[in-house]
Amino acid sequence: QVQLVESGGGLVQAGGSLRLSCAVSGRTSIYYYAVGWFRQTPGKEREFVGVLNWNDTYYVDSVKGRFTISGDNIKNTVYLQMNNLKPEDTAVYYCAASPVFTNSYDYLAATSYVYWGQGTQVTVSS
Secondary structure, eight states, rough: OOEEEEEEEEETTTOOEEEEEEEESSSSOOEEEEEEEEOTTTTOOOOOEEEEEEEEEEOOGGTTTTEEEEETTTTEEEEEEEEEEOGHHHHOEEEEEEEESSSSGGGOOGGSSOOOOOOOEEEEEO
């Protein structure tokens, strides 16, 4: 069983930065998993933010150039560094994991992921 625990959310002013962490446990290594980040606001579906799939990263257009995903294989943790935050980035952020994707664009869909964390709130004030 794989377990994911997010941390690092909080309140920040527009233009500020936060780093979210997703600690992966359960006798496995992030090396063999794709770890994605999604976000959700009330009344809306979970939105794909980005993914670390093997050694590749992909991002939704709205965060390109501002968000960066990286992984630490020793700590078995994946990070989402968020810079130049905007009020529209306010959401609950979730990390999710799945065995490495081999089909293009499978990483975009929340239904493609097997394991999910509990979520962490990010609030960006204007």
